[in-house]
Amino acid sequence: xxxxxxxxxxxxxxxxxxxxxxxxxxxxxxxxxxxxxxxxxxxxxxxxxxxxxxxxxxxxxxxxxxxxxxxxxxxxxxxxxxxxxxxxxxxxxxxxxxxxxxxxxxxxxxxxxxxxxxxxxxxxxxxxxxxxxxxxxxxxxxxxxxxxxxxxxxxxxxxxxxxxxxxxxxxxxxxxxxxxxxxxxxxxxxxxxxxxxxxxxxxxxxxxxxxxxxxxxxxxxxxxxxxxxxxxxxxxxxxxxxxxxxxxxxxxxxxxxxxxxxxxxxxxxxxxxxxxxxxxxxxxxxxxxxxxxxxxxxxxxxxxxxxxxxxxxxxxxxxxxxxxxxxxxxxx
Amino acid sequence: xxxxxxxxxxxxxxxxxxxxxxxxxxxxxxxxxxxxxxxxxxxxxxxxxxxxxxxxxxxxxxxxxxxxxxxxxxxxxxxxxxxxxxxxxxxxxxxxxxxxxxxxxxxxxxxxxxxxxxxxxxxxxxxxxxxxxxxxxxxxxxxxxxxxxxxxxxxxxxxxxxxxxxxxxxxxxxxxxxxxxxxxxxxxxxxxxxxxxxxxxxxxxxxxxxxxxxxxxxxxxxxxxxxxxxxxxxxxxxxxxxxxxxxxxxxxxxxxxxxxxxxxxxxxxxxxxxxxxxxxxxxxxxxxxxxxxxxxxxxxxxxxxxxxxxxxxxxxxxxxxxxx
Numbered sequence: 001x002x003x004x005x006x007x008x009x010x011x012x013x014x015x016x017x018x019x020x021x022x023x024x025x026x027x028x029x030x031x032x033x034x035x036x037x038x039x040x041x042x043x044x045x046x047x048x049x050x051x052x053x054x055x056x057x058x059x060x061x062x063x064x065x066x067x068x069x070x071x072x073x074x075x076x077x078x079x080x081x082x083x084x085x086x087x088x089x090x091x092x093x094x095x096x097x098x099x100x101x102x103x104x105x106x107x108x109x110x111x112x113x114x115x116x117x118x119x120x121x122x123x124x125x126x127x128x129x130x131x132x133x134x135x136x137x138x139x140x141x142x143x144x145x146x147x148x149x150x151x152x153x154x155x156x157x158x159x160x161x162x163x164x165x166x167x168x169x170x171x172x173x174x175x176x177x178x179x180x181x182x183x184x185x186x187x188x189x190x191x192x193x194x195x196x197x198x199x200x201x202x203x204x205x206x207x208x209x210x211x212x213x214x215x216x217x218x219x220x221x222x223x224x225x226x227x228x229x230x231x232x233x234x235x236x237x238x239x240x241x242x243x244x245x246x247x248x249x250x251x252x253x254x255x256x257x258x259x260x261x262x263x264x265x266x267x268x269x270x271x272x273x274x275x276x277x278x279x280x281x282x283x284x285x286x287x288x289x290x291x292x293x294x295x296x297x298x299x300x301x302x303x304x305x306x307x308x309x310x311x312x313x314x315x316x317x318x319x320x321x322x323x324x325x326x327x328x329x330x331x332x
Numbered sequence: 333x334x335x336x337x338x339x340x341x342x343x344x345x346x347x348x349x350x351x352x353x354x355x356x357x358x359x360x361x362x363x364x365x366x367x368x369x370x371x372x373x374x375x376x377x378x379x380x381x382x383x384x385x386x387x388x389x390x391x392x393x394x395x396x397x398x399x400x401x402x403x404x405x406x407x408x409x410x411x412x413x414x415x416x417x418x419x420x421x422x423x424x425x426x427x428x429x430x431x432x433x434x435x436x437x438x439x440x441x442x443x444x445x446x447x448x449x450x451x452x453x454x455x456x457x458x459x460x461x462x463x464x465x466x467x468x469x470x471x472x473x474x475x476x477x478x479x480x481x482x483x484x485x486x487x488x489x490x491x492x493x494x495x496x497x498x499x500x501x502x503x504x505x506x507x508x509x510x511x512x513x514x515x516x517x518x519x520x521x522x523x524x525x526x527x528x529x530x531x532x533x534x535x536x537x538x539x540x541x542x543x544x545x546x547x548x549x550x551x552x553x554x555x556x557x558x559x560x561x562x563x564x565x566x567x568x569x570x571x572x573x574x575x576x577x578x579x580x581x582x583x584x585x586x587x588x589x590x591x592x593x594x595x596x597x598x599x600x601x602x603x604x605x606x607x608x609x610x611x612x613x614x615x616x617x618x619x620x621x622x623x624x625x626x627x628x629x630x631x632x633x634x635x636x637x638x639x640x641x642x643x644x645x646x647x648x649x650x651x652x653x654x655x656x
Contacts, residue, residue, distance in 0.1 A: 037449045182608045203606045206342035
């Protein structure tokens with residue numbers, strides 16, 4: 001372990017020298033409304049860029065958006081100051097990236113969770129429906145009541161995509177399972193309302209749900225707390241959230257935004273930035289589910305076998321998970 | 333049918349939980365405004381109290397010490413508001429808005445510096461929270477249809493601060509209408525000259541009113557972060573202070589009607605949470621958007637049609653200057 005650390009340190013020093021010679025490489029990241037410590041989506045990105053910083057020794061500029069009007073200003077400011085590449089986080093930054101990318105054709109941009117069709121933008125999107133399918137399988141198998149719940153953040157197609165994948169996975173494992181879905185709200189404040197998240201979860205528990213999956217940013221913290229208080233299972237999202245409440249966190253659906261963010265900076269630092277679409281699914285290791293010391297007792301061998309089988313089938317194309325965003329429909 | 337009863341009962345239980353901070357804030361606003369001090373900073377005081385209570389409860393491991401911390405900071409902000417409005421005759425709305433903005437920024441900045449979690453406080457262990465209290469016989473009685481579950485879920489099973497909030501409505505009503513202090517409080521909001529002529533200090537009376545306001549908002553904030561949730565999250569008051577202010581005006585500055593208005597807002601909120609995705613007999617599944625708009629639609633209807641003219645205390649927002 002130590003040897004690796006030293007090697008990485010040495011590489012970092014060499015890299016710092018090289019990059020200083022090659023002119024200045026100044027990456028920047030603009031976090032979205034949840035903030036970089038939301039224990040979920042934005043925090044995943046933060047972990048990825050921090051890993052890059054410690055490995056490469058290159059500092060990055062960052063900004064946390066706290067209201068909607070700041071997105072475009074923040075991104076433009078980064079481009080004006082000569083940052084390259086500029087990484088935007090979240091679907092809501094799409095229009096801002098598109099506008100600023102047109103104004104600065106020589107700067108590279110990347111955006112996670114949105115497609116922006118410009119020659120200098122890399123659009124990174126995930127097959128969340130595939131990862132959600134897997135945790136849906138686990139939820140249905142862990143449920144004793146035959147009812148599983150979903151709590152979404154803001155009611156947008158992306159979150160419906162999570163919900164639809166989850167429902168398909170649950171029905172795949174148990175055709176009789178009932179899936180109850182709730183959305184927290186229809187404005188961005190729905191990402192940061194743990195009180196309402198907890199109320200929604202209690203409402204679902206009252207209706208018989210005993211496993212709940214939250215894809216709701218900071219609101220999810222209220223969902224997991226409500227599950228821990230009631231002694232029922234919850235499933236985390238984006239980052240590995242198993243450690244939040246060991247014993248009641250069944251698993252987390254992983255969306256490797258950390259890897260995506262790291263790769264954007266890494267490839268740019270090597271001069272290999274590629275604009276265009278970058279779709280990350282199960283096959284690419286972009287999504288998955290979390291198994292660690294906090295939840296290994298909750299996942300039986302049977303459950304693990306079933307979810308591994310489902311994963312293999314999806315990668316092999318035997319199971320096709322419907323993508324809500326392809327036709328704005330969910331038949332499950 | 334059984335499903336419907338279940339939904340109704342869980343909605344009522346949700347109503348009680350959601351209304352609690354509104355009721356506490358409405359009573360707080362009532363004391364302040366009855367004395368003639370407009371208090372738009374209920375929101376900010378509640379948020380500050382939520383932050384301090386969660387932080388203190390985490391550090392000390394005691395919910396009670398957290399509650400004390402929450403009350404202290406809210407009273408401190410109340411005194412600041414009083415200093416600006418009572419001592420220096422400042423504009424009440426400006427001072428209130430300033431407190432709201434100050435708190436909204438300061439809680440996040442201090443949270444980042446102290447707890448390194450982006451403005452959140454660490455999750456509280458169960459011992460450091462106000463946990464639900466289960467009344468005797470709740471288990472045994474729950475077999476009886478309707479009444480049993482009602483007793484078990486709506487009456488029993490809430491945390492201490494919920495019961496405190498409802499008790500404080502009765503206390504507020506008694507203080508405002510039945511005590512000498514209450515009489516003077518109401519008088520100073522209507523006609524401070526008369527109170528002054530009677531030889532009672534307007535300034536001291538108003539300071540006492542805003543301090544009571546601080547204590548109550550402190551309890552409301554503590555409820556948010558230490559009882560309802562288990563950590564402080566930035567902007568977690570989410571506009572509830574303003575809703576409480578509206579509820580108090582709905583209730584025409586009277587304790588019981590203000591509480592009923594809070595329960596109505598809480599009920600609509602709880603309904604909008606429970607009805608999502610539920611198939612109602614004869615109606616089918618109600619669209620989420622309609623459910624979410626429902627509280628606002630009903631507010632407009634009630635405001636336009638059923639609530640008569642709300643008349644504020646006469647001297648509200650007017651600085652009192654002794655004639656020399």
